[in-house]
Amino acid sequence: MKMKDKKANLFGYARVSSKSQQDNHSLATQEAALVGYGVPACNITIEVKSAFTKTRERELDKLLDKLAPGSTLVATRMDRLFRNLQSGLQFFDEAEQRGIHIVLLDMPSIADPSAMGRMMRAILMSFAELESSVRRERIQEAINTARSGANDPFMNRRTRTKDSPAMRRKIAQLELGKRSLSDNAKLAGISRTTYYKIRQRMDNDLPIER
Numbered sequence: 001m002k003m004k005d006k007k008a009n010l011f012g013y014a015r016v017s018s019k020s021q022q023d024n025h026s027l028a029t030q031e032a033a034l035v036g037y038g039v040p041a042c043n044i045t046i047e048v049k050s051a052f053t054k055t056r057e058r059e060l061d062k063l064l065d066k067l068a069p070g071s072t073l074v075a076t077r078m079d080r081l082f083r084n085l086q087s088g089l090q091f092f093d094e095a096e097q098r099g100i101h102i103v104l105l106d107m108p109s110i111a112d113p114s115a116m117g118r119m120m121r122a123i124l125m126s127f128a129e130l131e132s133s134v135r136r137e138r139i140q141e142a143i144n145t146a147r148s149g150a151n152d153p154f155m156n157r158r159t160r161t162k163d164s165p166a167m168r169r170k171i172a173q174l175e176l177g178k179r180s181l182s183d184n185a186k187l188a189g190i191s192r193t194t195y196y197k198i199r200q201r202m203d204n205d206l207p208i209e210r
Contacts, residue, residue, distance in 0.1 A: 011067060012039035012074045013060055013081065015047040038147045039074050063070055069099030076105045078128050085129045089122065162190050162199050165210050171199055 016027045029045065032046055047059040060081070067073060073095070075081050080089040081102075095102050098114060104110050110121050136199035167188065174184040185195035201208075 008040070008043075009068075009071045010037075010039045010043060011056060011063060011071060012044040013047070013063060014076070015049065015060070017049065020107060028157070030080070033076050034074055035080075037074055037105060058098060061151045064100075065093075067098070067100050070101075072103055074103045074105065077112070077127060078104050079132055084132075085122070085125050088125045088129075092121065099122040162194050163201065165208065167198060168202055170204065170209070173194065175199070 014027055014030035014034060030128070031041070031044055032191045035041055045059050045063045050060075051159075063073070078088060092102060107124055110124055112118075112120070167190070170188055171184070174187055177184075179187070180191050181196060185192040188195055
């Protein structure tokens, strides 16, 4: 087969789960890797959608529908194509039945159709699913911590720089008056939000953050 014909049968799929990832070059990195493998830029399908939604990616389905037997679908990682072990095994089975070759750039050997290859595929995909689940759990924990405002170094960074014994004494003195929170914050020389957070910590007998 001529090189031109071979490239014509190469198709790439790149996906990011949010617009912010599209803007921070995550998508461009995937496209560059696909082109580096030999996928023509015009044969790359792009999707901005989470892999953890209940329905499979619409653009990916459209791409699969137009692939002919002998075509090769290339993605940078397995989590670009499917959500979990079950959907991944089904994805490979459907592709093999249609004569479509799957290439994952981070796992070159995963497409081996032999019995041993299929076993290794299931093992590798199980570990990848575990890693993805752990990552999602950590992200959710961070979100929950941010919502509660507890032990979050990002939410409290500004508060920590202002929270001090002297500031607490000043706030305690200001609270004796009948001024508004905004007026007290101005007199304390800090923002209304920082004033409120420090006052909350004082009300709950929480120590000064360092």
